[in-house]
Amino acid sequence: MSFTLAGSMSSTTTKSDEIHRIEAKWRERWEADRAAFVDTGKPAGEGTYLLVMLPYPSGDRLHVGHARTYFLTDALHRFLRQTGVTVFCPMGWDAFGLPAENYAIQKGIHPRISTLANIAAMKEQFRAWGVLYDWTKEVTTCEPEYYRWNQWFFLRLLEKGLAVRKKSAVNWCPSCLTVLANEQAEGGVCERCKTPVVQRELEQWFLKITDYAERLLEGLDTLGAWPEKVVTMQRNWIGKSTGADLDFAIPSLGETVRVFTTRPDTVFGATALILAPEHALVPRLLDKHPKRAELQAWVKSVRDQERIAREAEGAEKDGRDTGVKAVNPFTGQEIPVWIANFVIASYGTGALMAVPAHDTRDFEFAKKYDIPIVKVIEEERKEEEEEDLLRREEGEGRAPGAESLGGSTASAYTGEGRLIASGPFSAKSSSSARELIAAEAARRGIGGPRVRYRLRDWLISRQRYWGTPIPMIHCEKDGWLPVPEKDLPVVLPADAPFTGTGGNPLEKVASFVNTTCPRCSGPARRETDTMDTFVDSSWYYLRYLDPKNARAPFDPAIAKEWAPVDQYIGGIEHAILHLLYARFFARILKDLGLVTFEEPFSALFNQGMITRQSPTGRVEKMSKSRGNAVSLDPLIAEKGADAVRAFILFLGPPEKDSEWSDEGISGPERFLWRVRATVDRFLQAGSDPKGQPAKVDTPAARARHMAVKRVTEDFRAFSFHTAVAHLMEFHNHATSLAGDADADVGETATTLRTLVTLLHPIAPHLSEELHERMGGAKSLLLSGWPAFDAALAVEEFASIAVQISGKVRAEIRLRRGSSEKEAVTEAESNGIIVKWLDGKQRVKTIWVQDRLLNIVVK
RNA sequence: GCGAAAGUGGCGGAAUUGGUAGACGCGCAAGGCUCAGGACCUUGUGGCCUUUAUCGGCUGUGGGGGUUCGAGUCCCCCCUUUCGCACCA
Numbered sequence: 001m002s003f004t005l006a007g008s009m010s011s012t013t014t015k016s017d018e019i020h021r022i023e024a025k026w027r028e029r030w031e032a033d034r035a036a037f038v039d040t041g042k043p044a045g046e047g048t049y050l051l052v053m054l055p056y057p058s059g060d061r062l063h064v065g066h067a068r069t070y071f072l073t074d075a076l077h078r079f080l081r082q083t084g085v086t087v088f089c090p091m092g093w094d095a096f097g098l099p100a101e102n103y104a105i106q107k108g109i110h111p112r113i114s115t116l117a118n119i120a121a122m123k124e125q126f127r128a129w130g131v132l133y134d135w136t137k138e139v140t141t142c143e144p145e146y147y148r149w150n151q152w153f154f155l156r157l158l159e160k161g162l163a164v165r166k167k168s169a170v171n172w173c174p175s176c177l178t179v180l181a182n183e184q185a186e187g188g189v190c191e192r193c194k195t196p197v198v199q200r201e202l203e204q205w206f207l208k209i210t211d212y213a214e215r216l217l218e219g220l221d222t223l224g225a226w227p228e229k230v231v232t233m234q235r236n237w238i239g240k241s242t243g244a245d246l247d248f249a250i251p252s253l254g255e256t257v258r259v260f261t262t263r264p265d266t267v268f269g270a271t272a273l274i275l276a277p278e279h280a281l282v283p284r285l286l287d288k289h290p291k292r293a294e295l296q297a298w299v300k301s302v303r304d305q306e307r308i309a310r311e312a313e314g315a316e317k318d319g320r321d322t323g324v325k326a327v328n329p330f331t332g333q334e335i336p337v338w339i340a341n342f343v344i345a346s347y348g349t350g351a352l353m354a355v356p357a358h359d360t361r362d363f364e365f366a367k368k369y370d371i372p373i374v375k376v377i378e379e380e381r382k383e384e385e386e387e388d389l390l391r392r393e394e395g396e397g398r399a400p401g402a403e404s405l406g407g408s409t410a411s412a413y414t415g416e417g418r419l420i421a422s423g424p425f426s427a428k429s430s431s432s433a434r435e436l437i438a439a440e441a442a443r444r445g446i447g448g449p450r451v452r453y454r455l456r457d458w459l460i461s462r463q464r465y466w467g468t469p470i471p472m473i474h475c476e477k478d479g480w481l482p483v484p485e486k487d488l489p490v491v492l493p494a495d496a497p498f499t500g501t502g503g504n505p506l507e508k509v510a511s512f513v514n515t516t517c518p519r520c521s522g523p524a525r526r527e528t529d530t531m532d533t534f535v536d537s538s539w540y541y542l543r544y545l546d547p548k549n550a551r552a553p554f555d556p557a558i559a560k561e562w563a564p565v566d567q568y569i570g571g572i573e574h575a576i577l578h579l580l581y582a583r584f585f586a587r588i589l590k591d592l593g594l595v596t597f598e599e600p601f602s603a604l605f606n607q608g609m610i611t612r613q614s615p616t617g618r619v620e621k622m623s624k625s626r627g628n629a630v631s632l633d634p635l636i637a638e639k640g641a642d643a644v645r646a647f648i649l650f651l652g653p654p655e656k657d658s659e660w661s662d663e664g665i666s667g668p669e670r671f672l673w674r675v676r677a678t679v680d681r682f683l684q685a686g687s688d689p690k691g692q693p694a695k696v697d698t699p700a701a702r703a704r705h706m707a708v709k710r711v712t713e714d715f716r717a718f719s720f721h722t723a724v725a726h727l728m729e730f731h732n733h734a735t736s737l738a739g740d741a742d743a744d745v746g747e748t749a750t751t752l753r754t755l756v757t758l759l760h761p762i763a764p765h766l767s768e769e770l771h772e773r774m775g776g777a778k779s780l781l782l783s784g785w786p787a788f789d790a791a792l793a794v795e796e797f798a799s800i801a802v803q804i805s806g807k808v809r810a811e812i813r814l815r816r817g818s819s820e821k822e823a824v825t826e827a828e829s830n831g832i833i834v835k836w837l838d839g840k841q842r843v844k845t846i847w848v849q850d851r852l853l854n855i856v857v858k
Numbered sequence: 859g860c861g862a863a864a865g866u867g868g869c870g871g872a873a874u875u876g877g878u879a880g881a882c883g884c885g886c887a888a889g890g891c892u893c894a895g896g897a898c899c900u901u902g903u904g905g906c907c908u909u910u911a912u913c914g915g916c917u918g919u920g921g922g923g924g925u926u927c928g929a930g931u932c933c934c935c936c937c938u939u940u941c942g943c944a945c946c947a
Contacts, residue, residue, distance in 0.1 A: 347946040361945050454946050667883040725882035801878035806928040808878050852877050856927045
């Protein structure tokens with residue numbers, strides 16, 4: 001050891017040499033000892049299974065913006081392991097997807113080559129960061145050993161009727177040249193490239209997640225350890241509505257059109273029937289129209305519109321009267337049939353009854369096109385409100401009643417009330433009329449009560465190469481047939497041409513496309529679409545448990561031991577993508593008898609993003625494309641992994657976004673060097689590093705208990721930034737103890753050992769090194785976590801605020817547990833308090849044990 | 859527009875959930891050590907005022923009201939920011 005005190009460091013080069021020496025040494029140790037501390041055997045009692053979001057093996061090196069989730073997970077992993085919990089913390093690769101394929105088109109490098117290279121680079125980065133994963137359980141989704149089980153699951157879903165091929169209006173991304181799931185086209189833009197999507201009517205493969213809508217909704221109530229925000233987002237996405245289906249007859253066509261409404265109580269006010277331009281009946285409705293061609297052109301233009309433009313806020317409502325009449329089944333009156341852009345084809349039946357008087361959208365539409373507005377709900381107001389309204393009207397010099405109480409014609413009244421002009425239902429309340437009218441519809445065979453969801457089926461077809469081939473074969477004679485299970489996996493051909501033009505490269509690989517029909521053995525074609533990569537990540541957490549299993553996706557017995565995931569960590573961006581699909585898949589797996597749970601992730605933690613000012617001047621998410629990324633590799637090379645880890649964890653509450661500051665790292669960096677200096681100074685003095693304190697209840701012992709308590713609770717609460725702060729405080733105490741010539745050597749040794757142990761989840765390399773110098777025989781990962789005694793985790797003396805009428809005037813120090821009487825006596829001997837009490841009459845005193853004494857005076 | 863979260867020094871952020879606001883760190887200032895320093899060490903640091911000095915005073919958590927002995931924390935109104943949803947009948 002050539003270095004003694006941090007203060008004597010004369011060159012940063014020697015500093016970083018020292019860091020590298022220590023970090024390299026411990027990386028090797030952990031690797032060599034892996035079997036000892038990475039225990040993936042059966043959980044001993046309270047088995048905690050910890051997980052990270054799958055990282056995407058992107059072409060770029062990971063930067064500071066990516067690091068938080070890994071450091072956070074590793075700190076938690078190490079902490080739990082130190083406390084004796086058996087933890088399984090695996091890592092794998094969500095390796096399929098568009099970026100690798102686009103890279104292949106640009107550079108001519110096969111996606112598999114670039115992906116595997118990226119994976120190797122990332123593993124090397126993880127090693128340099130000191131994050132521990134059990135690499136014996138690594139999973140790579142782009143390898144046939146993995147994706148064959150995607151295909152296997154697809155066949156199971158097909159058998160159960162949960163995988164279907166159907167034609168429907170789907171989202172098409174003109175930039176990615178593929179269809180997308182509804183979840184990947186949120187807000188009308190492609191999730192990956194932000195290009196506005198357009199609707200296309202195509203036949204595609206879907207997984208029937210809608211069959212599970214209710215179960216997915218119910219399960220949300222059990223997710224108490226999930227961020228409320230994510231639960232709410234999923235609830236809204238599933239979008240349950242209760243109402244009724246009603247059939248409207250179109251006598252001239254001999255057809256009925258079914259609509260869904262949440263307000264069957266307003267049916268007597270339905271003055272039009274409005275269909276989405278995509279509605280199946282539209283061509284026939286236009287058939288006899290005098291301006292048929294013009295209307296057809298309009299319908300086409302609406303359908304071709306980008307979703308974002310059509311659905312944008314304030315988008316003008318646009319419609320056309322078909323001239324055809326429908327019959328309101330409750331009033332018996334003829335009403336016009338319209339086609340309008342604001343009716344969404346894929347929700348409900350793609351048709352609605354317009355009740356302009358009681359729906360703002362219908363109202364707006366009716367105003368524009370002069371559709372009758374018939375009021376059928378009378379608002380019930382409380383007396384005060386009526387009086388209030390009356391007063392307002394009088395005040396404005398209008399005749400009372402000019403503004404009718406049930407709602408004016410200036411807007412729709414969308415609230416509840418009492419029915420009027422509704423035949424036999426008049427005078428009923430909205431809520432009872434809803435049920436009565438729905439029941440009446442059921443009785444008459446024209447609909448009935450109905451629950452609907454916004455959730456759409458999961459479109460999994462992708463017209464791209466780099467994904468799991470969908471194991472289906474199309475025969476001219478026998479139609480669509482599954483690939484026989486014995487022929488799995490359907491392997492991606494290695495020789496596809498990546499030209500970027502002419503659609504999916506798979507279509508051009510004759511040896512892949514051309515096959516024989518499993519039924520008639522005649523010539524047939526393989527499906528060339530591949531699966532959405534979210535299929536891969538829907539069950540990978542189970543494959544981690546049993547990654548080499550060649551006979552099943554995983555062993556249900558092992559899954560029963562470990563799953564569901566105890567703690568899941570990932571970004572908020574997957575709130576309704578991955579996390580919804582994985583919940584859906586868990587239910588499928590349960591129904592297949594492979595797992596016993598429905599909720600795959602018992603607890604979820606969403607870490608916030610790291611932000612930084614970008615060249616545009618805005619503070620935004622750190623990313624290479626925004627030009628505000630800070631490279632991690634050089635930073636770690638200069639400061640060491642421990643300092644970078646400590647700083648990133650110190651930035652702020654991990655669930656919130658934190659702004660990166662280039663200077664801030666010096667705080668945690670200096671802290672780590674000071675810890676090292678303190679331990680070295682102690683050892684240089686020749687003190688016994690294994691010494692034990694002479695007495696139990698000492699101020700130093702209390703400081704230790706307090707530090708252990710705080711840091712332990714911080715880690716349990718994911719409050720890593722305060723854990724670092726509390727470690728700094730504890731170090732400040734340890735320094736003064738180490739510098740105190742009168743201090744008990746055993747006491748100091750114990751304090752330093754405690755400090756180093758608590759520091760390990762934050763700065764694993766340095767803490768291991770110092771632990772060893774202090775005589776630790778085993779890795780800190782195996783050395784246990786110090787216990788604390790809550791009774792000792794407080795200072796012996798309390799400083800008590802003395803208030804006069806609620807204002808702090810003085811502070812007194814008393815032994816903890818002192819009585820109110822003692823506090824009053826002590827306060828009365830305090831000069832300032834005496835002055836404040838002088839000439840005043842005491843009203844009462846309020847005493848908060850060990851905290852505060854408030855003397856109220858007049 | 860609807861919903862949710864948040865607003866604390868020059869900055870990042872603490873605050874045992876109604877009990878001494880500003881922990882910890884950055885930055886800044888003074889001093890030390892240095893040939894020197896952007897290294898390291900020590901001390902100070904919300905604002906305003908006051909004192910020769912001290913155990914001094916006032917004010918202060920977006921703004922305004924309220925409850926309470928006591929409010930960053932609870933209640934009401936308003937402002938601002940961020941995020942989510944956004945024609946789902």
